[in-house]
Amino acid sequence: MRRCKSVLATVATLAAVAGLGSAAAATPAQAATYCTDKGAKYFCEYGVSTTQFANGTKEEFVVGTDHAVWTNWTYPDGSWNGWISMGGWVQSAIDADPQQETSDSLIFISAIGSDGNTWFRARFGDGTWSSWQVSCFVNPNGRFCP
Numbered sequence: 001m002r003r004c005k006s007v008l009a010t011v012a013t014l015a016a017v018a019g020l021g022s023a024a025a026a027t028p029a030q031a032a033t034y035c036t037d038k039g040a041k042y043f044c045e046y047g048v049s050t051t052q053f054a055n056g057t058k059e060e061f062v063v064g065t066d067h068a069v070w071t072n073w074t075y076p077d078g079s080w081n082g083w084i085s086m087g088g089w090v091q092s093a094i095d096a097d098p099q100q101e102t103s104d105s106l107i108f109i110s111a112i113g114s115d116g117n118t119w120f121r122a123r124f125g126d127g128t129w130s131s132w133q134v135s136c137f138v139n140p141n142g143r144f145c146p
Contacts, residue, residue: 034065038072040083041065051096051107061086061094061109069094069111069121086121088132089114108144110135120144 035044042048042062049061059073062083069086092112099106110120118135122144136145 032065037062038080038083040070040072042070046090046093049094049096049109051098053098053107059096059107061096063090063092063094063111067091067114069109086129088119088121090119 033044034041036042037048037060040062042064046063050058052058056076057074059071062070064070064085066085067089069088069090070083071086072083073081075081086109088111090111090113094109094111097108097110099108106125107123108120109123110118113119113132113134117138119132120135121132122130124130130143133139133142133144136142139145
């Protein structure tokens, strides 16, 4: 009988230890750290990407807590427009590449999407944006691909 109680105690101890091990393994990863910039909450690890046009306008891009790209820009008086979602779902910093040889406001932004590919959008001289397009390496027939 003592032996049976001893075995049961050992099994109970092992089960408790195994349960703790499972609980520790199931603990979620540390939560993401968020920063704020002019009222926008974004992933600190991706930072704020900034570009400036030849006319002095500044434009910023962040990855919001919804993983969408958000943008904000200045007016001639230096005030900011306010954050606007550009959609998408990205998991990297945003690269803002000015293409001002052809226009004082044409830029390309790119980031890594949920599928692991690079996605980009183009801003035209009139301030409108193209839709999101996957990298030319993935889709060589895309609108901006050579």
